[in-house]
Amino acid sequence: MLLRLIRDRLAPYQGYVAALILLQLISVAANLYLPTLNADIIDKGISRGDTGYITHTGMIMLAISVVQVFAAIGAAYIGARLAMSVGRDIRGGVFHAVGRFSAREVNTFGAPSLITRSTNDVQQVQMLVLMGATLMVSAPIMMVGGIIMSVRTDPGLSWLMALAVAVMGVAIALVVRKMVPGFRMVQSRLDTVNRILREHLTGVRVIRAFTREPFETDRFGVATDELTDSSIRVGRLMMSMFPIVFTIMNLSTVGVWWFGAHQVDAGDVEIGSLSAYMTYLIQILMAVMMATFMFMMIPRASVSADRITQVLDTEPSVVPPQHPVTPSRMLGTVELRDASMQYPGADAPVLQDISLTGRPGQTIAIMGSTGSGKSTLLSLIARLFDATDGAVLVDGVDVRDLEPTQLWGHIGIVPQKGYLFSGTVASNLRYGNPHATIEELWRALEIAQAADFVRKLDGGLEAPISQGGTNVSGGQRQRLCIARALVAQPRIYLFDDSFSALDLQTDRRLRNALKPVTRDATVFIVAQRVSTITDADQILVLEDGQAVGLGTHDELLAGCTPYREIVQSQLGVDAA
Known part of the structure; x- marks a missing residue:
């Protein structure tokens, strides 16, 4: 060697x-x-x-x-x-x-x-x-x-x-x-x-x-x-x-x-x-x-x-296709066809036979207990992992056949644990779009409810950010990560429990501000709070890696016991 x-x-x-x-x-x-x-x-x-x-x-x-x-x-x-x-x-x-x-x-x-x-x-x-x-x-x-x-x-x-x-x-x-x-x-x-x-x-x-x-x-x-x-x-x-x-x-x-x-x-x-x-x-x-x-x-x-x-x-498990498909225009339709995911050496799959379709203009929420596979599902859409069975398609094309840069260039992901790079506020926001203007940065910050605290920072957009964003609070870090995704203007948004560090009032304002921006995009939201996803077009309920419910808030209240239990535990019995 x-x-x-x-x-x-x-x-x-x-x-x-x-x-x-x-x-x-x-x-x-x-x-x-x-x-x-x-x-x-x-x-x-x-x-x-x-x-x-x-x-x-x-x-x-x-x-x-x-x-x-x-x-x-x-x-x-x-x-x-x-x-x-x-x-x-x-x-x-x-x-x-x-x-x-x-x-x-x-x-x-x-x-x-x-x-x-x-x-x-x-x-x-x-x-x-x-x-x-x-x-x-x-x-x-x-x-x-x-x-x-x-x-x-x-x-x-x-x-x-x-x-x-x-x-x-x-x-x-x-x-x-x-x-x-x-x-x-x-x-x-x-x-x-x-x-x-x-x-x-x-x-x-x-x-x-x-x-x-x-x-x-x-x-x-x-x-x-x-x-x-x-x-x-x-x-x-x-x-x-x-x-x-x-x-x-x-x-x-x-x-x-x-x-x-x-x-x-x-x-x-x-x-x-x-x-x-x-x-x-x-x-x-x-x-x-x-x-x-x-x-x-x-x-x-x-x-x-x-x-x-x-x-x-070491050969990466996620490899570029030999003959990549490069669509002239990405619409953002996402479809999971009996998608399953099992980690090497695991006794059981973390996701099993998940079927779901999200179209532009729709918001799909994902709920479930800890370890039910919510983050893994988003990782399959972003092709951070490949499905071990079934398929994940974007605009009718298997993500394994899409040009990776084409796919990732149209996905804005906000991870569960927000991470910022050493640099400035502006350099972090431009991570998904290096050519974004100052106006676009401030617009993204306004939508993410982060403009007020950024203006108070010494230097504003040029305020220094330490590695990992440790010099800002958890809620501020989360909002900056949301703003970073907005600056990229993707066709598919993946919010992995990205509102957990926000208070209810800020959460509500942010979601209301997101609606006109994401009107033509497909939005996936992993959330633990019912109030965050009641307006979603579809809600997928996961339990032990399997789908136990799929529908609107009202439909799931009527026919999905696990979802009804979650709602009752958070909002009280009368909320059902």
């Missing part, structure tokens, strides 16, 4: 990769050639007292060093550029993939996990690319080149070099093998910490209302302790590499001087050659050490790449 992910993201940057490899080759070649020149100065210059040879060779070494410095700087620049570009592209890919997910996929992964995968996991892969660009290319070249040059300099000590490299490679492999499951556990527990922190920040009012701060503190403490323990275990494995590497390097150095000294004493090797061999051995072991840094990062990056690839490879 890791190799595939990096390979795919590096594909557009082949020119940069080629330039990086060339610069690394130049830098490594210079490093490998300098010890030979240094040996020549010792054996041919200093031992013979040839000052001219020393000066000439020294100037060549200086020139090679300058070239090596510039090559190293260029390689570092290109490597950093590549790593940042790969990180940007992966983040963009994850963001695009999540944007295509339906609510089902988002719920499967969980918002905290998706955030971790888009940030921390991408950063791990990005850091690996950065280290790989600077070390992965040069380390193998340095190792192979160092072996060739060292064997050429002193074949008699080759066994010592081979032993040192083999021992170091086996030791590192054993440590890395234990690190992979450890890093997988670290990322999983990081997801848990993010989830608890997100829940705490989102539900801080509930936590304070129930005085559950100590419980939440303990829960967060347990999660962070588990993350700390996992990180410490992996950190100990990582740190064990350094003593192993340095021990092998020091023992190898002692071995070279010990056995090399006997060869110099016997006259088999010159001092300059032995010095060069020592330099090559150090370069080889340093290359192995650089590879060690890579091996330390690869396990965690591999786990992160698996998690990223899971997101990228």
Whole structure:
């Protein structure tokens, strides 16, 4: 997964990769050639007292060093550029993939996990690319080149070099093998910490209302302790590499001087050659050490790449049609034909065999107990989910065959939990229609009964809105969400219990103001208050996902017991 992910993201940057490899080759070649020149100065210059040879060779070494410095700087620049570009592209890919997910996929992964995968996991892969660009290319070249040059300099000590490299490679492999499951556990527990922190920040009012701060503190403490323990275990494995590497390097150095000294004493090797061999051995072991840094990062990056690839490879359950239908004009007729919806793994469908037709100019209300499938029904119309059985049609066309942007562009949905984006009042209202004029914004606010409080805000339409709309009250947030839907001027309105935070007087004024605006549109209203939906053209009563009543208010009072019980519980027996 890791190799595939990096390979795919590096594909557009082949020119940069080629330039990086060339610069690394130049830098490594210079490093490998300098010890030979240094040996020549010792054996041919200093031992013979040839000052001219020393000066000439020294100037060549200086020139090679300058070239090596510039090559190293260029390689570092290109490597950093590549790593940042790969990180940007992966983040963009994850963001695009999540944007295509339906609510089902988002719920499967969980918002905290998706955030971790888009940030921390991408950063791990990005850091690996950065280290790989600077070390992965040069380390193998340095190792192979160092072996060739060292064997050429002193074949008699080759066994010592081979032993040192083999021992170091086996030791590192054993440590890395234990690190992979450890890093997988670290990322999983990081997801848990993010989830608890997100829940705490989102539900801080509930936590304070129930005085559950100590419980939440303990829960967060347990999660962070588990993350700390996992990180410490992996950190100990990582740190064990350094003593192993340095021990092998020091023992190898002692071995070279010990056995090399006997060869110099016997006259088999010159001092300059032995010095060069020592330099090559150090370069080889340093290359192995650089590879060690890579091996330390690869396990965690591999786990992160698996998690990223899971997101990228997940096919959304709501997919665009291969041959989309694009109507020239959307009227807004909505029909459900025996529509059913069952979530994966559920024992029973949340909606079963729902048949309903809503036409332009009509208001269809949906009532039922909690968990009866009211919000799911609206989600089927908006195609946030696809029906598992039956069909949902708009203007006679199955929503699965409609061009998604065409469908969503004509639907104005106000969710049960109103959500506003960070920005201003105006930027939130223009979310459904970026080209809306100031007059259209104020008109929508007037209809939504939100104009008065917006005028009192510092800045009016340009008043800042925090993420989620937390700097306005629940009722204000709901009215702004209704105004946002009105600005889009859709053909189908979906109000998912959107009036619950409003007082009865504001509710009545808002519904009266909506009537002329939605005269030519199809309106679906999920409501808990009977007073909100008594004037609806049709009222669908749901119970355990099944339709137990469909008709007008008076018809249901006469023939639908569950509806009559709801009315009696809210308005009293005499209201029936």
